[in-house]
Amino acid sequence: MVEDQKTTMYMAEPIMDWILNGIPEPVNVKLFDDVGSIYEAQLAKMELSSWWRDLEAFRRRCAYFEEVNGEKSFHYYISNIKGKGQIGRTSQYLTHWFYPYKAKFHPQMVKALINWMGLKGEDRLLDPFVGSGTTLIEAKTIGVDSWGVDINPICTLMSRVKCELLDLTTEMLKEVPREKIFHHFNRKTKGVLGKTSNLELYVKNLEDESKLTSDDRVYRFYQLCYLYALSDYTYIKKPLWEGFNSNLDAILKTVEKFQDLKQKLDFQLGNVEVLEGDARKLSEIFPREYFAGIITSPPYSIAVDYIKNDLHALSYLNINADALVKDMVGLRGKGDERIDNYYKDMIDSFKEMNKVLQPNRYCITIIGDVTYKEKKLPIHRKYIEFAQNAGFTLDKIIRRPILGGYARLRYEYILIFKKINEVE
Numbered sequence: 225m226v227e228d229q230k231t232t233m234y235m236a237e238p239i240m241d242w243i244l245n246g247i248p249e250p251v252n253v254k255l256f257d258d259v260g261s262i263y264e265a266q267l268a269k270m271e272l273s274s275w276w277r278d279l280e281a282f283r284r285r286c287a288y289f290e291e292v293n294g295e296k297s298f299h300y301y302i303s304n305i306k307g308k309g310q311i312g313r314t315s316q317y318l319t320h321w322f323y324p325y326k327a328k329f330h331p332q333m334v335k336a337l338i339n340w341m342g343l344k345g346e347d348r349l350l351d352p353f354v355g356s357g358t359t360l361i362e363a364k365t366i367g368v369d370s371w372g373v374d375i376n377p378i379c380t381l382m383s384r385v386k387c388e389l390l391d392l393t394t395e396m397l398k399e400v401p402r403e404k405i406f407h408h409f410n411r412k413t414k415g416v417l418g419k420t421s422n423l424e425l426y427v428k429n430l431e432d433e434s435k436l437t438s439d440d441r442v443y444r445f446y447q448l449c450y451l452y453a454l455s456d457y458t459y460i461k462k463p464l465w466e467g468f469n470s471n472l473d474a475i476l477k478t479v480e481k482f483q484d485l486k487q488k489l490d491f492q493l494g495n496v497e498v499l500e501g502d503a504r505k506l507s508e509i510f511p512r513e514y515f516a517g518i519i520t521s522p523p524y525s526i527a528v529d530y531i532k533n534d535l536h537a538l539s540y541l542n543i544n545a546d547a548l549v550k551d552m553v554g555l556r557g558k559g560d561e562r563i564d565n566y567y568k569d570m571i572d573s574f575k576e577m578n579k580v581l582q583p584n585r586y587c588i589t590i591i592g593d594v595t596y597k598e599k600k601l602p603i604h605r606k607y608i609e610f611a612q613n614a615g616f617t618l619d620k621i622i623r624r625p626i627l628g629g630y631a632r633l634r635y636e637y638i639l640i641f642k643k644i645n646e647v648e
């Protein structure tokens with residue numbers, strides 16, 4: 225029995241030896257037990273290589289280590305704030321789970337990459353295809369200021385809310401009775417999606433509604449909460465009021481736990497700015513060389529139809545989906561023309577990323593090769609070509625296997641580019 229325990233304990237040793245190899249001083253760190261993939265060990269090694277000189281700072285920001293100098297890392301506590309109904313360790317911790325969104329990237333991976341880039345203090349980070357805001361949440365928890373851009377207003381709303389929730393308190397969110405809030409957002413759809421007559425009577429007796437909008441952050445939060453219920457109604461026919469209530473209960477627990485954690489640990493949260501905009505026109509939004517780093521996962525071309533997934537929410541917000549599609553990378557055109565457009569758009573996006581990035585800094589893109597008409601499109605190789613033509617050099621490439629029987633992509637590639645030249 226004792227022998228067995230020893231064997232289990234020692235199994236990770238060669239990995240730790242490899243991770244620590246090259247670090248000139250002894251460091252006392254312990255990986256999370258579930259770090260099982262080679263790419264994770266690689267990222268753990270990379271983040272440690274940038275921070276081993278300042279282990280106290282590393283304890284606050286590391287992604288793959290459970291302990292540093294015998295003390296639990298901040299990530300240990302953060303990742304224990306689990307999403308709705310989740311058990312065990314998951315990537316849907318903190319506010320990451322709040323709003324269903326396909327094609328998110330792995331938060332720990334992003335955090336380790338920000339660490340490896342060594343961003344801190346005045347350094348600004350950009351995600352020009354921000355999606356559900358994964359990059360921004362991770363940057364915020366380690367005190368790095370970040371900017372997110374997305375063409376889709378649903379994405380900018382969810383990214384903003386998920387970050388703002390980290391600054392809010394449950395008291396602020398509970399100021400207005402939830403029936404009243406629900407009614408406010410449900411008015412537009414009543415009679416179509418939900419029977420609200422009883423609620424309406426109740427709400428009539430409640431105080432003035434103006435308070436609902438006194439804090440934009442609170443208003444946005446409830447708007448997203450309603451859209452979440454709308455999504456549950458659309459996809460699983462969960463009654464709106466029921467969905468609204470259960471999501472609200474769950475997210476309030478998340479906010480409360482983070483509030484408690486902020487009292488226990490001394491967090492320095494980064495600032496976040498989210499903008500609706502086009503990644504192909506970044507230099508119209510930001511000054512040249514504004515950012516010290518970029519991490520992003522551009523659309524997977526034909527793999528996910530982001531607009532279709534969000535149609536219910538877009539129509540609720542009166543957003544013209546057809547007009548939006550015209551500017552969405554990966555969705556313009558049909559058949560082979562769509563792929564040509566995708567490549568053109570990514571050529572432009574790489575040029576724009578070059579313009580807003582400081583020299584000798586890193587631009588990290590995460591992408592998989594999708595299959596189209598039974599042929600694998602070599603998208604990651606195209607990206608390397610586009611980036612090289614846009615003033616970058618390929619510094620590193622990490623291949624991440626996508627596990628699970630239904631995965632459309634077998635591998636994702638973390639492409640780390642360094643800016644070596646300016647583009648016009």
Ligand SMILES: C[S@@+](CC[C@H](N)C(=O)[O-])C[C@H]1O[C@@H](n2cnc3c(N)ncnc32)[C@H](O)[C@@H]1O
Nearest residue numbers: 328329353355356358374375376502503552553
């Ligand atoms: C793969 S998703 C990003 C997912 C993100 N990494 C996350 O973790 O949630 C790609 C995003 O690119 C956005 N997008 C598409 N065309 C765009 C454009 N022209 N400019 C900016 N964003 C765009 C889509 O709306 C989508 O949210």
